[in-house]
Amino acid sequence: MNSAATASGSPARTPPDADGARPREPRRPYRGTVRRLLPLGLRFFRRHKGALIGLAAWSLLESVQTFLVGFAVAWSLDRGFLAGRPAEGLAWLAVAAASVLLAGPVLRGVFRRLSGLVEPFRDGLVRRAADQALGRAVADPARAAEAERAAVSRLTRQTEIARDGFAGLVLTVRSFAFTAVGAVAGMAALAPELLPVVLPPMAVGLLLFLLTLPPMAAAQRRYLDADEAFTDRAAALRTGLRDLVACGTTRTAGTGPDGLADEAAAAGRSLARWTAVRTLALGAAGQLPVVTLLAAVPWLLDRGVSAGALMGALTYLVQSLLPALRTMMTAVAAAGSRLVVVLERFVPPEGTGEGPAEGPDVGTAVGQSADTGPPEGPPEGDVPGRGAAPPAILCRDLRVSYGAGTPPLLEGFDLTVPAGEHVAVVGPSGIGKSTLAHVLTGLHSPDRGEVFLSGVPVRGRASRPMARTRVLLPQEGYVFAGTVRENLAQLAPGAGEEPIREAVAALGLGPLVERLGGLGADVDPAALSAGERQMLCLGRAHASPAPLLILDEAACHLAPEDEARAEEALARRPGTTLLVIAHRLSSALRADRIVVLDGRCAAVGTHEELLRASPLYRDLTGYWEAPG
Numbered sequence: 053m054n055s056a057a058t059a060s061g062s063p064a065r066t067p068p069d070a071d072g073a074r075p076r077e078p079r080r081p082y083r084g085t086v087r088r089l090l091p092l093g094l095r096f097f098r099r100h101k102g103a104l105i106g107l108a109a110w111s112l113l114e115s116v117q118t119f120l121v122g123f124a125v126a127w128s129l130d131r132g133f134l135a136g137r138p139a140e141g142l143a144w145l146a147v148a149a150a151s152v153l154l155a156g157p158v159l160r161g162v163f164r165r166l167s168g169l170v171e172p173f174r175d176g177l178v179r180r181a182a183d184q185a186l187g188r189a190v191a192d193p194a195r196a197a198e199a200e201r202a203a204v205s206r207l208t209r210q211t212e213i214a215r216d217g218f219a220g221l222v223l224t225v226r227s228f229a230f231t232a233v234g235a236v237a238g239m240a241a242l243a244p245e246l247l248p249v250v251l252p253p254m255a256v257g258l259l260l261f262l263l264t265l266p267p268m269a270a271a272q273r274r275y276l277d278a279d280e281a282f283t284d285r286a287a288a289l290r291t292g293l294r295d296l297v298a299c300g301t302t303r304t305a306g307t308g309p310d311g312l313a314d315e316a317a318a319a320g321r322s323l324a325r326w327t328a329v330r331t332l333a334l335g336a337a338g339q340l341p342v343v344t345l346l347a348a349v350p351w352l353l354d355r356g357v358s359a360g361a362l363m364g365a366l367t368y369l370v371q372s373l374l375p376a377l378r379t380m381m382t383a384v385a386a387a388g389s390r391l392v393v394v395l396e397r398f399v400p401p402e403g404t405g406e407g408p409a410e411g412p413d414v415g416t417a418v419g420q421s422a423d424t425g426p427p428e429g430p431p432e433g434d435v436p437g438r439g440a441a442p443p444a445i446l447c448r449d450l451r452v453s454y455g456a457g458t459p460p461l462l463e464g465f466d467l468t469v470p471a472g473e474h475v476a477v478v479g480p481s482g483i484g485k486s487t488l489a490h491v492l493t494g495l496h497s498p499d500r501g502e503v504f505l506s507g508v509p510v511r512g513r514a515s516r517p518m519a520r521t522r523v524l525l526p527q528e529g530y531v532f533a534g535t536v537r538e539n540l541a542q543l544a545p546g547a548g549e550e551p552i553r554e555a556v557a558a559l560g561l562g563p564l565v566e567r568l569g570g571l572g573a574d575v576d577p578a579a580l581s582a583g584e585r586q587m588l589c590l591g592r593a594h595a596s597p598a599p600l601l602i603l604d605e606a607a608c609h610l611a612p613e614d615e616a617r618a619e620e621a622l623a624r625r626p627g628t629t630l631l632v633i634a635h636r637l638s639s640a641l642r643a644d645r646i647v648v649l650d651g652r653c654a655a656v657g658t659h660e661e662l663l664r665a666s667p668l669y670r671d672l673t674g675y676w677e678a679p680g
């Protein structure tokens with residue numbers, strides 16, 4: 053390896069597009085989105101069957117109420133006023149009025165049950181938004197601020213839009229469905245001839261309305277896209293305001309947001325146009341059944357349908373069915389299309405790499421953001437002993453720097469680590485040891501060259517499969533609020549107790565776990581010493597299923613004997629390849645081989661080989677031994 057001097061500089065950012073805005077996400081076909089969301093929705097409803105059944109039970113009372121209103125009106129005429137018995141007519145009207153009183157308790161019951169669906173729905177979205185933001189920030193730290201802004205928008209405005217949209221949709225669709233059941237049952241009971249007169253025009257209106265939904269959703273999506281791009285651009289300008297003022301480019305920079313504001317306005321106008329079309333469809337669905345009913349009166353009278361039944365049908369239409377239909381259509385058009393558009397941001401299509409990280413692999417395991425399809429293996433001949441297991445790590449001709457124009461930290465770097473080997477990386481401070489760990493784990497992309505882990509290229513892999521391949525433990529030792537068990541099992545979700553017990557035993561964590569109150573006890577991260585935090589993180593790495601463990605000075609706060617025990621336990625873990633960035637000679641001496649980075653060339657060998665071949669290694673060992 054040849055390498056120039058150590059470089060520093062700002063990490064590369066994804067360049068903005070021509071107008072300075074964040075590159076747009078591709079438009080997603082509405083039908084594809086609905087197809088993707090539908091199974092998730094069904095799964096959600098299956099999981100919350102109890103709340104759904106409760107909601108249906110209360111809603112059934114709404115059907116009863118609807119049925120009674122029309123029926124009572126019909127009988128008040130047929131059996132009361134038209135039959136010369138006004139008292140009975142009034143009594144039936146009283147029944148209709150009383151049935152309206154049912155609405156109060158029904159609504160209260162419905163709203164109570166509704167929260168059993170809406171709150172878990174919102175919690176799920178918040179979890180997704182947080183997972184996505186953390187996953188993106190970890191995969192691409194250079195764009196962490198952007199991920200954070202998107203997350204804030206998702207956690208606040210978009211989550212609330214989705215929650216309100218979902219609640220409105222459930223409420224109104226349910227109300228229409230159960231009102232329709234009551235009204236259709238009522239009309240069928242009064243005179244079945246009413247149904248073919250009233251239902252077809254209503255179905256036609258509904259169909260017309262449904263046809264306006266896809267273009268409405270597209271307009272809605274365009275509006276949200278423009279709004280997000282505008283917010284993003286404005287935020288980017290705000291952070292760079294001082295520099296813009298210093299350079300005198302505020303006027304030019306300001307043209308970006310103006311263009312985006314125009315786009316947002318155009319999207320808003322398109323939305324308004326489609327809203328007008330939808331209103332027409334709504335009118336058709338809402339008024340046509342009344343028109344056909346009135347037009348069919350002579351035909352219905354010929355067939356013996358009574359005046360009371362006609363009045364009952366009109367009551368069903370005007371008082372129950374059509375208002376419920378109008379409310380539902382308004383909610384579906386407004387909240388429904390907004391909901392779909394917002395949800396597709398929480399559930400991005402496969403392959404965009406934006407999917408939520410599986411399990412909390414943040415802080416100790418990192419990965420790239422995009423999964424670019426089936427991984428291609430390293431070329432034939434690159435893998436020693438191909439046909440047997442591929443090496444745990446294969447670096448080929450790496451060039452690594454922090455941004456264009458900065459001197460590279462690694463240049464022409466090659467490394468092959470067979471599975472099961474224990475390797476130490478040493479070198480002076482600032483030489484690029486942590487950077488190498490980041491490149492190996494996919495946290496930092498090399499300018500040139502490839503890294504393969506177990507034969508699979510790291511570049512372009514999603515964080516989900518990467519988390520099962522390797523663990524990177526940084527020096528900080530992140531411990532999260534939660535139980536001791538949750539902290540140890542963080543990288544092994546669903547693996548059960550066995551790996552945790554093994555980790556506790558192998559690393560000698562028993563006394564620490566006991567002091568903390570057992571595996572089920574809550575941990576206060578701030579109350580732990582740096583060494584205790586590192587011990588828990590080492591246990592977490594041991595419990596993980598990843599075959600490659602990379603420790604970046606992850607035991608630096610431990611006493612030398614504890615560090616030795618931890619490293620040996622991790623190296624002994626079945627199927628493990630261990631790469632340790634060493635800060636003590638003792639740590640390097642435990643390794644099978646040592647990689648020495650010195651900014652000009654990398655030397656690889658055993659301790660004895662390096663003492664002979666690497667002047668820097670001789671210097672380092674002398675430096676390490678001197679302080680004792």
Ligand SMILES: Nc1ncnc2c1ncn2[C@@H]1O[C@H](COP(=O)(O)OP(=O)(O)OP(=O)(O)O)[C@@H](O)[C@H]1O
Nearest residue numbers: 058059060061062063454481482483484485486487
């Ligand atoms: N995100 C970054 N952007 C720009 N420069 C960086 C970034 N991260 C590290 N560097 C620089 O790259 C060089 C190598 O850093 P790195 O942390 O890899 O060195 P190291 O050998 O691990 O050092 P140490 O032993 O002190 O931890 C340093 O000069 C550092 O300042």
